[in-house]
Amino acid sequence: MSSVLYRLGRSCARARWLVIALWVGALVIAGGAAVLFNQGTDDTFAIPGSESQDALDYLGRVFPEFSGTSASLVLTVPEGQEVDTAEAEAAVADAVDRIDGLDQVAAVSNPFGADVTGAVSEDGEAAIVAVLLTVDQADVTDATRDDLTAIANDLAAAVGEDAVVYTGGDAFADNIPELSPTEGIGLVVALVVLLLMFRSILAAFMPLLTAVLGVGSAVALVLLATVLVPISSTAPMLAVMIGLAVGIDYALFLLSRHRDQLGEGLAVEESVARATATAGSAVIFAGLTVVIALLGLFVAGIPFLTTMGVAAAVAVAIAVAVAITLVPALLAVAGERMRPRKPKRRKRARRKPQIALAWVRTVTRAPVVTIAVVVIGLAVAAFPAMQLRLALPDNGDAAEGTDAKVTYDVIADHFGPGYNGPLIVTADIITSTDPVGLVNDLAADIRGMDGVASVPLATPNQKGDTGIIQVIPETGPDAAATEDLVAALRDKEAYFLAHFGTQTAVTGITAVGIDVSAQLGSALLPFGILVVGLSLVLLAMVFRSIWVPVKATAGYLLSVGAAFGATSFVFVEGHGADALHVAGVGSVISFLPIILMGVLFGLAMDYEVFLVSRIREDYVHHGDPHRAIETGFVSASRVVTAAAVIMFGVFAAFVPEGSATIKPIAFSLAVGVFVDAFLVRMTLVPAVLALLGHRAWGLPPKLDRALPVFDAEGDALVHELRLADWPEPGADDAVAARDLRLEDDRGRTVLESINMRLPRGGTLVVDGTGPVGKTALLMALAGRVPSVKGDLKVLGHVLPQHARALRREVEIIACRDTPDPAARIAAAIGDGVRLVLLDDVDLVLRTDARDALRTLLADRRAPDGAPVAYVLACQDPDRILDLLPATAQPLALNAIEVA
Numbered sequence: 001m002s003s004v005l006y007r008l009g010r011s012c013a014r015a016r017w018l019v020i021a022l023w024v025g026a027l028v029i030a031g032g033a034a035v036l037f038n039q040g041t042d043d044t045f046a047i048p049g050s051e052s053q054d055a056l057d058y059l060g061r062v063f064p065e066f067s068g069t070s071a072s073l074v075l076t077v078p079e080g081q082e083v084d085t086a087e088a089e090a091a092v093a094d095a096v097d098r099i100d101g102l103d104q105v106a107a108v109s110n111p112f113g114a115d116v117t118g119a120v121s122e123d124g125e126a127a128i129v130a131v132l133l134t135v136d137q138a139d140v141t142d143a144t145r146d147d148l149t150a151i152a153n154d155l156a157a158a159v160g161e162d163a164v165v166y167t168g169g170d171a172f173a174d175n176i177p178e179l180s181p182t183e184g185i186g187l188v189v190a191l192v193v194l195l196l197m198f199r200s201i202l203a204a205f206m207p208l209l210t211a212v213l214g215v216g217s218a219v220a221l222v223l224l225a226t227v228l229v230p231i232s233s234t235a236p237m238l239a240v241m242i243g244l245a246v247g248i249d250y251a252l253f254l255l256s257r258h259r260d261q262l263g264e265g266l267a268v269e270e271s272v273a274r275a276t277a278t279a280g281s282a283v284i285f286a287g288l289t290v291v292i293a294l295l296g297l298f299v300a301g302i303p304f305l306t307t308m309g310v311a312a313a314v315a316v317a318i319a320v321a322v323a324i325t326l327v328p329a330l331l332a333v334a335g336e337r338m339r340p341r342k343p344k345r346r347k348r349a350r351r352k353p354q355i356a357l358a359w360v361r362t363v364t365r366a367p368v369v370t371i372a373v374v375v376i377g378l379a380v381a382a383f384p385a386m387q388l389r390l391a392l393p394d395n396g397d398a399a400e401g402t403d404a405k406v407t408y409d410v411i412a413d414h415f416g417p418g419y420n421g422p423l424i425v426t427a428d429i430i431t432s433t434d435p436v437g438l439v440n441d442l443a444a445d446i447r448g449m450d451g452v453a454s455v456p457l458a459t460p461n462q463k464g465d466t467g468i469i470q471v472i473p474e475t476g477p478d479a480a481a482t483e484d485l486v487a488a489l490r491d492k493e494a495y496f497l498a499h500f501g502t503q504t505a506v507t508g509i510t511a512v513g514i515d516v517s518a519q520l521g522s523a524l525l526p527f528g529i530l531v532v533g534l535s536l537v538l539l540a541m542v543f544r545s546i547w548v549p550v551k552a553t554a555g556y557l558l559s560v561g562a563a564f565g566a567t568s569f570v571f572v573e574g575h576g577a578d579a580l581h582v583a584g585v586g587s588v589i590s591f592l593p594i595i596l597m598g599v600l601f602g603l604a605m606d607y608e609v610f611l612v613s614r615i616r617e618d619y620v621h622h623g624d625p626h627r628a629i630e631t632g633f634v635s636a637s638r639v640v641t642a643a644a645v646i647m648f649g650v651f652a653a654f655v656p657e658g659s660a661t662i663k664p665i666a667f668s669l670a671v672g673v674f675v676d677a678f679l680v681r682m683t684l685v686p687a688v689l690a691l692l693g694h695r696a697w698g699l700p701p702k703l704d705r706a707l708p709v710f711d712a713e714g715d716a717l718v719h720e721l722r723l724a725d726w727p728e729p730g731a732d733d734a735v736a737a738r739d740l741r742l743e744d745d746r747g748r749t750v751l752e753s754i755n756m757r758l759p760r761g762g763t764l765v766v767d768g769t770g771p772v773g774k775t776a777l778l779m780a781l782a783g784r785v786p787s788v789k790g791d792l793k794v795l796g797h798v799l800p801q802h803a804r805a806l807r808r809e810v811e812i813i814a815c816r817d818t819p820d821p822a823a824r825i826a827a828a829i830g831d832g833v834r835l836v837l838l839d840d841v842d843l844v845l846r847t848d849a850r851d852a853l854r855t856l857l858a859d860r861r862a863p864d865g866a867p868v869a870y871v872l873a874c875q876d877p878d879r880i881l882d883l884l885p886a887t888a889q890p891l892a893l894n895a896i897e898v899a
Helices: 002-014 016-037 051-062 086-100 142-159 181-198 201-227 234-263 268-300 303-338 346-351 354-365 367-387 403-414 435-447 480-491 493-500 509-543 547-572 592-622 625-653 662-696 701-706 715-722 771-781 803-809 821-830 847-859 877-883
Strands: 070-076 105-108 126-133 164-168 423-428 452-460 466-473 504-507 733-743 749-759 763-767 789-794 810-814 835-839 869-874 889-892
Touching: 002 016, 002 268, 002 303, 002 715, 016 201, 016 303, 051 423, 051 466, 051 504, 051 509, 070 086, 070 142, 070 403, 086 105, 086 126, 086 142, 126 403, 142 164, 164 403, 181 201, 181 234, 181 625, 201 234, 201 303, 234 268, 234 303, 234 592, 234 625, 234 662, 268 303, 268 509, 268 592, 268 715, 303 592, 354 367, 354 625, 354 662, 367 547, 367 662, 423 435, 423 480, 423 509, 435 452, 435 466, 435 493, 466 480, 480 493, 480 504, 480 509, 493 504, 504 509, 509 547, 509 592, 547 592, 547 662, 592 625, 592 662, 625 662, 733 771, 733 869, 749 763, 749 771, 749 869, 763 771, 763 877, 771 789, 771 810, 771 835, 771 869, 803 810, 810 821, 821 835, 821 847, 847 877, 869 877
Parallel strands: 763 869, 763 889, 810 835, 835 869
Antiparallel strands: 070 126, 070 164, 105 126, 423 466, 423 504, 452 466, 733 749, 733 789
């Protein structure tokens, strides 16, 4: 991959203006299309297949009055007065008649009507006019809201100047998250960090510019997708928050690597290409983990959550694409202006890494103590997570002062919190001869249940086939007791069927929210297994280690636990809620845990790769684990610190004025990023690696072969560039090897210290006492051995990096099993093969086969005149002397017998 990215970075640098124009054009086109064609967001939280959703869908067909959203007009009078005066009842009746004539109104109840109970508060100071609408919340028009508000104002005036009428309910809910100036604080934090890090205005603004462009493109695509599928209003805001954070960080990684390379004297274009190949590989890995985790949200089986995951994944994917294409183009445009100035005070420059060095030495001096302190501390921080409750947002979570929030509080004060989240019990009464009596009997039975405040409405529909019982819980929509009541009502379904002969179901917005939360809660375990398993596999691929993935995954789980604990501490228990402007406490939005786990997983792997890959690089080169920890940490800590501070700032900026949906998600991500970056990756990780020492780096041979290689830090490219002019500039050998070493499946050395050169058109003889060593060498030269130690170039291809490309130009033939090897060789040469490897060539015994082979070895030319090189492996070189041309090179190998 690093080689591909190297060429991509160089191409983008050379076609810089074209790349920039394409990205700007894509943003303009996508943005224009989104403005023209988007259908608006849809905040209907549905969960197909659940009892509540199926019942709600059924009501839409047989009892449409109860399938849409609702509004409430709450008439209140000052303390000590009564709301049920003659003037008030007349004014309310007039208002009800006016409301009944509005578009989108299915039904309206008069609180003073003979068939309505529980609509006047026990203190007599408030009355509720319940309005049922024919449409969902997302389809309520501004005209309907304005008409209801106007009627409410007229009603208040008609009752008296001391009366107040509040308008609220789901129809007036405004849960659509919007950007506010406060979110700009995150960009300011990012700018300050970048300025401090790079000491360059141009370098500081570049990641912000590319991140904003990527986020704009992502949001435009998400809004455009509303033409095809319903998308919640949270999805584009989530895409903004996550896309902005990762977009800045990914650009930062490339920019930091580019400036480091420029500081070492590398040319601009070459530095851009190498930065794209090295840091770009890590960016792709980090982005891939986030995207996979976000797409993994489908395990919950909830459509709106899947679309949110896809929207956020699109933002991350675009951030990656911007980082590996647009950022290289902009770096090329900036040219020499990105080259860092030499520090004027060398002492100060030398002092900079001392903080990082002192820190890593402190945490690794007594690794067991460090591990114990961090693990115990994070475990304690995670303890409040035991109280974490999940619920969908309602008007109780709306911003203070809004009509929806004020009305919610007024209803709760005068009638009780349950009136803000009524339940609906449906009954199949088609076989009943007395539908009204049956519904009333069901209502009477339900009134006696624990947790039921009242049953204000029980009625069959006009056809008499479906009955509706409205149940008011004693507790609010997000309370645990309300959840228990829903479970109790469902537990009585068999009882209702046996005693009343009717099938019942529990539904309503509150029940739907409870079902969504329950299904999301049950999805956490499989999603966690998916994320943890993915973490282990991906990190094993990157670091070729067992302990590093285990340690990284354990650290991730500690970070998630601490983030859950902090979120529960604030949003459920209420500590510090006022400082963060949290309108309602007691629960968090249902999909927060699964979103947090997915996003934090990708970010944690991001920091893990950038930190541990530098440590591993030093360990591979020097073999000293303690030196590697210090050198790698000092090298990577500056970038990881800057990235984490930026990420924390972006997420934290969405907390103070964020919506009830985004606020807890942003808070949990901010806490998670801080904990994972500073306590886990930069404290716990060095301590664990110091404790493990050499044991941290190693992978069983079988697992090593089974796992594909993901070169996240571009080690393969570094190796390839180092061999670009090897063995000497302009060399065009068929084979060149230096200190070549091969191992068998058990990690035992088969061949070592192999040095050789074979020119194109030349012939090389390899002999040995057994078949293992020489055959292994031929397999390595053919690009069939994935783990080659040392330097090896075959036909200009560096191995093992370009083994796939080499295989088209190499043919390996086992003469022991081939009756006519010459025919195979001739066919292969005709197909473009330029290196032929013959194993056990001394076993070619037939005279005609030897004659044909002798002719080919003497010619060593393809039909187009290109030279063809040969490597002949045998056990007895004396038996092939008659086949060899005079120019053949002998190379004796002592093959190692392996049981």
